Amino acid sequence: MRPTRRWWLVAAVGTALLAWGLLLSRWVPLVGAIGIAAWLLAQQYRFTLLLEDTLDGLTVEQGLDRTRVAAGATTPLSLSIERPTPSPLTLDVRPSPPAGADTTVATVTLRRGETASRDIVEATWPVAGTFDFDRPTLRATDPGGLYVERVAYGTAPTITVEPRGPRAIHVGEGGDAVAAGFGEHATGGVGSGLEPAEVREYVPGDRARRIDWKATARLNQAHVREFEAETDRETVLIVDHRRSLAVGPPDEGALDYLRQVALAFVDSAERLSDPLACITVGDAGLTGTFAPGTAVDHLEAVRRHLHGIEAVGGDADGDGALAAGRVRQRSPGEARRAAARLTDDATFATTLRPFLDRPSAVVTSVSDDPLLAAVETATTRFTGRPWTVVFTDDTDRAAVREAVALARRGERHVQVFLAPAVLYEVGGLADLDAAYDRYRSFERFRRELASMARVRALEVGPADRLDAVLASGRRSRAREGGGV
């Protein structure tokens, strides 16, 4: 409870009477001062009682029409005050939106004698996160204007602002979602580690300290315990963000979905301490190359880069020189046909023939297809047997096929995440039967890739749209009695 300026004025008048009485040595002004002091106390007491009366049954609500919104969305923010009986005091209620809200804070006033007041303003949520409102601040003023009181009173809702982007991401095969976490991998072997794998009989050469004495005592023969081997698997992400991936609604296009999966790989690499490399490729060539690394800063830089890429033609970075200085790519088929034409024994033919006969001729050339150039970069720069993960779409299937074939050379494992264009095109589902046919075509392509050794191909798309397409397919099959 705070005194207002008016209180201070009245108190000053009382003090003046007191001083005057002392100055004149007369008691009458002192009586006046005592009267004013008693009057101020009575007003304060009355205000306390009225405040209790006012809060009894008072409802103050900060209301949002939903608890989850997408970043950048605007929601109505209502503030209402209600009492079953007329308010004995004038109340000013000020909402307390969190810092993440961009809104005009308007005070709602319930005047003395009124029972309800309400106001609605718009709040914009530019930043993702979970935001808690504070309770509204209620300011009560006593009828005489001598005191004010501020009270935190009312509801304090919470709102979750989700980042803009795809939701309900489907990752799977032939419409069936895969359950495994992205980036997680089994070693397939046993060795030293922490997770127990098996107990086996002791063989000469095993180190004595690996003997499991409990098992040995139980089985009456020397046994050793094996543990899951722990390995750090190097992962190379190749993320395609060429113009064809711009298909789809804003923030929910093919690239946005692929980006989410790629970011999941980054998270997984951080969790498992796996070295992670990343190459991004645009229409003009490579737009980013990150060497393998496990440092938090490195992974954060990859994350930032992935967030920043857009599906438009852009300038290539230093590695774009690869693309800029590229020569015409020759596919294996073209190479074989060219070699077949070199039938003579001229110097030109004898010099050239070994290059064309070599199965890796296509690998050593630098492609004019940016995706192929990216895979080429990954295979030449990052030695060893990294796990190559390619994110692209199915618009240029021949190039994808060659890129995957190139990526799996050298016993490398490849995972391909494909965004079926039919699931993203605006209006692509207008004719569901046609969309289903296109999806079947995509599925054949995906299976073709998946049939390659050490290759796993997965589709990435909006679950709801895929469900619609598959439902259409089921209806068609029901009509025709056929299947995919």
Next chain:
Amino acid sequence: MNLDLVAEDAVDIPGGRRASPVVGGLVAVVAGLVLFGAGLPGAVGAVVLLAAWWRLPPVLVFAVGQVVVTALLAPTDALAPLVGAELLLGGLLLLPLVRGDRAMAASVGFVAAAAAGGSLAAAVFLLSSSLWPVAGVVVSGLAVSSYYLHRYSRVRLAEYAGAVTH
């Protein structure tokens, strides 16, 4: 000066202001007592009081009344007009409390506080024969009582609101 402090029977008066006729009646009686007790100079005091009623809220009219009474009635030996004027001036303070919400509690509170303050002041004066300790008692009594009510309100409000901010 906002005239919210005027009782609810306030009416519009010339000059775009509002004043209570009941307060005006009290002031008129006090003015009459001043005139009666102080003679011709009392007329000036009566005019000052009526002008104060015209322009100021009751609590300030009370203060002006104290000045007038001290200046004109206290020097005389007319005890009855003096006591009468003081009681009527006290009515000026009581009136807004009687007419407002929670009238009974506020009025009883005022009378109790005034009686307690007056008794304490009289006791201190009788013991010390000086007005200075009386002034100290008045100031400290107001401060302590006001702080007590402040703490009391915080405790009561915490039951409703949980948090009181400043």
